[in-house]
Amino acid sequence: MLGEPIPIEGVDELIALRRDLHAHPELAFAEHRTSAIVACELAALGIEVHRHVGGTGVVGLLRAGSSDRRIGLRADMDALPMSEATDLPYASRYSGMFHGCGHDGHTTMLIGAARLLAATRRFDGTVVFIFQPAEEGRAGAKAMIDDGLFERFGCDRIFALHNWPQLPVGTLGTRTGPIMAxxxxxxxxxxxxxxxxxxxxxxxxxxxxxxxxxxxxxxxxxxxxxxxxxxxxxxxxxxxxxxxxxxxxxxxxxxxxxxxxxxxxxxxxxxxxxxxxxxxxxxxxxxxxxxxxxxPATRNDAGAARAALAAGRDCGINAIEADSPSFASEDFAFMLEACPGAYVWLGQGRGADEPPLHHPRYDFNDDVIPLGVAWFAALAERELAA
Ligand SMILES: [Zn+2]
Ligand SMILES: [Zn+2]
Missing domain, CATH: 3.30.70.360 (Alpha-Beta Plaits)
Structure with missing residues (x-):
């Protein structure tokens, strides 16, 4: 079985990390603290770290075996220029800055996947961890590409997830072709x-x-x-x-x-x-x-979308083909124009009154951290099967 669940003590640490990132949000191209934490976490795992790719972007390279195959896994790090309206103990410490889109959770889950893959190394090739700045309207993905992301670190296929309040926890959705507008x-x-x-x-x-x-x-x-x-x-x-x-x-x-x-x-x-x-x-x-x-529109490659769904099933997630795309947009579109891959929605819904993304009372659901970690890891093991 690929992508087995990570140990509970590992999840507790990741939840603490996620809440620390939530309390200290940073806006587009100013993710200095966040990117330093990411670089530190990767370096501690023995992963080769490249900083300042497209501004505050970080790339990590984890190799195992001898194959020259490469998979890219991407997370976004930036917060929104809006104030939080929750009374959570880890609520944003700054007015006008808020992780209202759950990028704190995305960053945490990709760090969790790096920990898991660095510990198990059940793959043959290179995993390229891509932590990008400025997804919210400032095209941080394009900044990384313009800074040579794919020339320097090349990927055969690339994948990303976004937490999705409209889908229940334990469900993952994606589709072939356009998924975001x-x-x-x-x-x-x-x-x-x-x-x-x-x-x-x-x-x-x-x-x-x-x-x-x-x-x-x-x-x-x-x-x-x-x-x-x-x-x-x-x-x-x-x-x-x-x-x-x-x-x-x-x-x-x-x-x-x-x-x-x-x-x-x-x-x-x-x-x-x-x-x-x-x-x-x-x-x-x-x-x-x-x-x-x-x-541009975010377009999934058919084979990559199938692999993304299969990786979900590998780790016990209810992986479903979505009927229609979302009219929201996403700058991972630029990466999918440069490299085939897929973008998925990871369900994080807790019920009918779940605040949507970009709502002042939205909060990333920590229950999905082990699922996102397992999905990223299962995908890497599937794409780089030994
Ligand atoms: Zn957003
Ligand atoms: Zn987002």
Whole structure:
């Protein structure tokens, strides 16, 4: 049996480590304490450690046997720029920084897997442990790739997990093809002649144009895309005006668009630009549009997804094929563009009132630590079977 459960005393130590990381969250590219702890843990296991890969990223190389096969296992280390609203004894010590996405748990589980694999070494090849910075909107995965991650440390296949509150503890889900969405953000700055609110015929009404644009943007998915296409476009911010009797000269609209298919992504952007241009032409306004395609879709390789599910079954996890992808996004997408692999959801749900990811009362569920450790280790042993 591969990936047997790690000893209970090992789990207690890992829970203590997870809670220490939780109490000391660090934001994107500032994971100095966290990456130092990771480097220390790996070095103590006799693992070859490389620091400062893509900023605060850490890579560890663990070799056994003589094969030149290599598997990459990745965890993210960063926290969110938001405040925690729990009264846990290990709650964040800092306001405006919070492990609200469970990356403290991901880092802990990959350290646990390093401990287990370093102790057992039941594989033939090299395990590449990848601890990345800045997953939350800052593309730390891309920073590591741009810093030579795959040229320097090469991987045949690469894997990552994310804790998933919507799935129960003991369940792991993944799928072939897209599992997380491509994420775009847009910012539309409108400008025209402002003026007196009592004399609108002498001014340009940017707020009226902004309102029409918001309505039209909400018809892109329902009226401009094939009904079978999968996409979301949400306007999340509208700003403009300072007084009841002034027609402002500027207004801003912001939001996000999510998709899986590059052709659909193109339609979202070109249609948004056309809607804004048409509205500006009608009202003699000008617009400055920033459309940022910040994360691609996360796409699993079919063979890697099967291996990820099989590794789950190896360690007694209920491993299931997910019906549909999530519209959330994930910068592991960049790594999967560079190297085949798979991303999985590890269930951590405790019931119907489980706070979702990014909620101020969210907390990583320590019950899943042994499962994540066992899954990472079983996967390494399966991919690098002696
Ligand atoms: Zn997150
Ligand atoms: Zn996350």
């Amino acid at each position: 491509a994420a775009d953000r847009f910012e539309i700055a409108l400008s025209g002649r402002g003026g007196h609110a009592a004399l609108p015929h002498l001014a340009d009404d940017v707020l009226l144009a902004a309102s029409r644009i918001v309505l039209s943007l909400n018809t892109i998915v329902s009226r401009r895309l094939d009904a079978a296409a999968q996409a979301v476009l949400s306007v999340t911010r509208v700003e403009g005006g300072t007084s009841h009797n002034v027609l402002p000269a500027t207004a801003r609209i912001g939001g996000t668009a999510r998709s899986f298919d590059p052709a659909v992504r193109d339609v979202l952007e070109t249609t948004l630009r056309a809607i804004v241009a048409a509205q500006c032409a009608e009202g003699s306004l000008s617009a400055d549009i920033t459309y940022d395609r910040y994360y």
